[in-house]
Amino acid sequence: MFSETAAHEYLSRFQALARELQINLVPGTLSQLHPTATNGLPLVNVAYWIDRTGTILGSYVKKNLWHPERVRYAKGPAPHAVFETEFGRTAFLICWDVMFAEPFRILSSLDVDLIVVPSYWLGNDGDGQPHNPDSEREFLRHALPTRAFEAGAAVIYVNVGGDPEAGYIGMSQVALPLVGVKDNIVLGPTDPPCVVDLGPNWKQVLADAERVYKIRADRAGDEWHY
Missing domain, CATH: 3.60.110.10 (Carbon-nitrogen hydrolase)
Structure with a gap:
């Protein structure tokens, strides 16, 4: 898990790595700034699937939060x-x-x-x-x-x-x-x-x-x- 808010920088690096090695890659999870935070919870926890071409095929924002996480993380809203x-x-x-x-x-x-x-x-x-x-x-x-x-x-x-x-x-x-x-x-x-x-x-x-x-x-x- 990367506790970095500069998640897009890391994500692009992982995309380049997947493309270079021609592998499917799930780089753990990335902590990202909540795009529309209005409740004082600044972060979301996101997993990405990167395919062999470096393309992001899917992502998921964590929905069920371990109780110590709830002071900083927002729950994923999507089904x-x-x-x-x-x-x-x-x-x-x-x-x-x-x-x-x-x-x-x-x-x-x-x-x-x-x-x-x-x-x-x-x-x-x-x-x-x-x-x-x-x-x-x-x-x-x-x-x-x-x-x-x-x-x-x-x-x-x-x-x-x-x-x-x-x-x-x-x-x-x-x-x-x-x-x-x-x-x-x-x-x-x-x-x-x-x-x-x-x-x-x-x-x-x-x-x-x-x-x-x-x-x-x-x-x-x-x-x-x-």
Whole structure:
């Protein structure tokens, strides 16, 4: 996460990098000046998808704010949405959004294939409770595959890494319905950066999950009443 208000300068650099390396790039999130701040909250937290040509294909302003963020950040006003990439129908969520099933269900109703979740989630975020010092890791271990099953989509969760003594827990992972955490890959706080391949048949996994569970069909039916 870049806590810089000169976000457009960084964004243009990342666009140039994606173009140079011919890669799709999600550069974490950028803190930007709120374009129409009227409530004293000067910033918004934004994720961008940059394609191989350096073109921005989609963006998302974080909607669910962790309570310490609310003194500086404004909530994203736009509805959750999908955008097209070479991987299919793609969407962003950011960090604390993972706590809530609703955004995943909304994206599922939009036939999303891939949900990318940049995150800055520390192990000491739950300080002050005496029940389980490992509570944040425990949540992330279970929530991401659950959200993938609920949404019928691939979920790529990318968390910040760093010194465990400073609270960094990693837990970056790729989750798929039916599969769970892909190949049991759960990156730790000191793991080197790596690229995780979804595999050639990940879209078939999504199709098989819907065939088996029919979650999207059920939600679209007249009998769905929640």
